Amino acid sequence: MTAQKTAFITGITGQDGALLAAFLLEKGYVVHGLRLYSATDDAQRLSALLPNPSFRLHTGDMTDGGSLRHLITAINPDEIYNLAAQSHVQASFAVPEATANINALGTVRLLDILRDRERPARFYQASSSEMFGNAPAPQNEQTPMHPCNPYGAAKLYAYHMVRIYREAYGLFACNGILFNHESPVRGEEFVTRKITRAVAAVHAGRQDVLTLGNLDARRDWGDARDYVAGMWIMLRHPTPGDYVLATGETHSVRDFVTAAFACTGIMLDWTGSGLEECGIDRATGTPLVRIDPALFRPQELHTLCGDAALARRTFGWTPKTGFEGLVRTMVEADIAQLAG
Ligand code: NAP
Numbered sequence: 001m002t003a004q005k006t007a008f009i010t011g012i013t014g015q016d017g018a019l020l021a022a023f024l025l026e027k028g029y030v031v032h033g034l035r036l037y038s039a040t041d042d043a044q045r046l047s048a049l050l051p052n053p054s055f056r057l058h059t060g061d062m063t064d065g066g067s068l069r070h071l072i073t074a075i076n077p078d079e080i081y082n083l084a085a086q087s088h089v090q091a092s093f094a095v096p097e098a099t100a101n102i103n104a105l106g107t108v109r110l111l112d113i114l115r116d117r118e119r120p121a122r123f124y125q126a127s128s129s130e131m132f133g134n135a136p137a138p139q140n141e142q143t144p145m146h147p148c149n150p151y152g153a154a155k156l157y158a159y160h161m162v163r164i165y166r167e168a169y170g171l172f173a174c175n176g177i178l179f180n181h182e183s184p185v186r187g188e189e190f191v192t193r194k195i196t197r198a199v200a201a202v203h204a205g206r207q208d209v210l211t212l213g214n215l216d217a218r219r220d221w222g223d224a225r226d227y228v229a230g231m232w233i234m235l236r237h238p239t240p241g242d243y244v245l246a247t248g249e250t251h252s253v254r255d256f257v258t259a260a261f262a263c264t265g266i267m268l269d270w271t272g273s274g275l276e277e278c279g280i281d282r283a284t285g286t287p288l289v290r291i292d293p294a295l296f297r298p299q300e301l302h303t304l305c306g307d308a309a310l311a312r313r314t315f316g317w318t319p320k321t322g323f324e325g326l327v328r329t330m331v332e333a334d335i336a337q338l339a340g
């Protein structure tokens with residue numbers, strides 16, 4: 001009989017934290033999660049997991065090294081998944097110092113604790129395709145990294161520190177360079193979930209218009225459930241490394257909106273251009289999508305499209321869900337949620 005494994009997940013209340021926790025509990029792990037102190041109930045994504053005796057939550061903060069050291073010493077995990085972050089790109093322009101403290105220095109705090117341990121846990125770092133910036137697509141592990149926002153820059157620092165601690169101190173530390181991944185529990189401030197919630201609300205007669213920023217931005221959107229499985233598989237490989245996880249397909253924000261409305265039987269026509277562009281219901285002529293200049297970023301990353309060939313060759317990871325399936329799953333979940 002193999003001993004029960006213990007995992008420590010930072011960012012447990014986020015999309016990936018909640019999905020990874022459910023995945024690992026299913027695999028028989030004891031799962032410990034780090035959450036920020038909150039005066040309000042911020043753990044809705046975890047409500048189904050809370051009764052599980054193998055699931056435990058701890059209060060701590062990526063900006064507080066003492067709390068991290070205390071928890072890792074007490075938990076003695078076999079695996080650490082560092083998912084905590086200020087993960088919103090536009091917000092990172094507003095709070096660049098906090099973004100660096102959490103995303104960049106927070107990672108170093110964890111690595112430094114591991115370096116001192118007799119039996120260091122295997123370490124997964126949530127690196128991001130935002131590190132590539134506007135490097136030409138497709139992007140893979142060999143693509144030069146040139147981030148174009150404070151979020152990407154902080155992630156790039158953490159990425160290099162993971163590599164340096166692996167090479168200098170022999171830590172089993174991996175960077176998962178993940179392209180955008182979404183799900184019905186995606187944060188409502190990210191564009192996919194904003195769109196699917198609005199489509200569900202329009203369908204229910206509760207919203208008239210969806211306002212968006214740059215419709216031309218292109219992303220490689222995958223299903224977060226495939227990606228949390230990839231994080232776990234990456235730590236199973238005998239040697240640590242850095243791997244892109246992506247679908248290899250890219251779609252514009254406009255494509256996502258069109259596909260999402262189509263799930264409710266609404267065919268959109270696009271008229272006008274620039275700030276005057278408008279998405280119109282073909283059947284009724286009603287404007288359903290408009291542009292708000294406030295939603296544009298100071299600097300945009302235009303096109304992401306990942307090449308995950310190395311992950312496929314090395315440990316057999318491929319995503320199961322395609323673009324249309326992802327959009328449909330998210331729209332249907334939001335329709336069901338609104339129906340109560
Ligand atoms: P998310 O939903 O925004 O979750 C981020 C988590 O970090 C939340 O639990 C948040 O807690 C926590 N957090 C924020 N500041 C913290 C601090 N100071 N100390 C401790 N915890 C803190 O992000 P996600 O989509 O699940 O992404 C997971 C990770 O993968 C992030 O590191 C993200 O940058 C990275 N990533 C995501 C994608 C993607 O497409 N989803 C792609 C590439 C990389 P609260 O909920 O209390 O704020």
Ligand code: F7E
Pocket residue numbers: 087088089090128129130178179180181189190191192194211212213214215217218219253295296297300301
């Ligand atoms: O934006 C455009 C926006 O905020 C996608 C994070 O998980 O993935 C995510 O970062 C695109 C951008 O995600 C709106 O300008 C238009 O081009 O959903 P997003 P992101 O910036 O790609 C990476 C890989 C991460 O690592 C991050 O943590 O959509 N866009 N209109 C809009 N975006 C938002 N949020 N809201 C709009 O109204």
